[in-house]
Amino acid sequence: MPVPPPILTKNAYAYEELRRRILTGEIKEGSVLSQSKLAQEIGVSTTPLREALRRLAAEGLVELKSHSDARVAALTADEARDLYLIRENLDPLAAGLAAESRTPSDIDDIQAALAQLVPLRDASDLAAMTAHRDFHRAIYTASHNPLLTGILEGLWDKADRYRQVGLRGQEESEKDRLRVQEEHHQIAEAVISGDAARARDIMHRHIVGSLGRRAITVLSTD
Template sequence: MTAPGGVFTKNDYAYAELRRQILTGELAPGSVIPQAKLAAEIGVSTTPLREAIRRLSAEGLVTLEAHRDARVTTVSAAEAAHLYQVRETLDPLAASLAAQTRTASDIALISNAFDRLSPITGATDLDALMRHRDFHRAVYRASANPILVDILERLWDKADRYRIIGLAHRGDSPADLARVEAEHREIMEAVADGDAVRADAVMRTHIRASLGRRAIDALNERPA
């Protein structure tokens, strides 16, 4: 199997497919991952699938317990709130630092990622979700703080499910889509202009209206 930029292995394929099924809810939170059945369905042996499970465990999407089945990690309003609280602080910090330390190469990467953005139209639109991540990743990396980048990357892995929950709860209106595009443009421009205060403020506004924030309401409204 090949993919743009290199070889796409069976391990990669099993990881991508298992992650997709978890993010879209095909494998429900808390459910046991049927390893033999799933491996047969996606056309790989159980070895690549077990490797995918280990990778997703490290990302917080799968729970592994000694001598027990692998399960899809549960979701909760409390965890959604905790993720939001951390990102409300760290994302603006990353944007502020990026405005202070960005290079010409960083600006080009952020601009390219911005040009590739597209609206996230539904809970199964993982390509658009990934392009959204690529934009934020470019901003994070421009901060020149590898510890901060690592923390935010790991938070993003866990937060993706909550973004999809938020979108499923209430889809974006045309006004939402226009706002998100404008915020991304403002973040890009503030970083490129070296305006740390503006970059911090726009990113903070962006996080406060994010799908992750919407997920908190969605989960709080679910029946007990």
């Protein structure tokens, strides 16, 4: 039985463990979640587990039907399309604002996040996906627009599930991985140099070629 790490409260541990299982696909979409069974597996009581489920429901990863009935939210082509349309418009906006508003501290954060990036090769590689999120978060934060940052951050976990659909559904070539890596470097360079138009343009190109967009095609043909 897993033992909660001492640095986390039981509530936080239950949340992080359930989130990990959902984002890596260990718990499949549409799965009914037995609270008593999960609590036993994770090594916590049902109270922190219920709190974790409430947090995950607020993030759109879990659907709560009643006090005891919960299931992992389904993935659909319509939702993938909605997420893509939001990111196609808001990510370039955030990148442009970041180029206009970044501070020396923001630049340090962007460079540090860029250095940690590795190509996304496996849908279960949560560390690589976290590094990807950290880079985009550094760009969002540098926009100094809390409302915009909150919207994009709030969608990230849900979008990660569709990135995994894109990874599993179509094999990504080495050429694609190199393209994504180069786009990340170009976005960082444009933001750091203060070139707002270029930052918006590259970010838009990045989203158009993203795994989230690929997921639309995969789910539409299922």
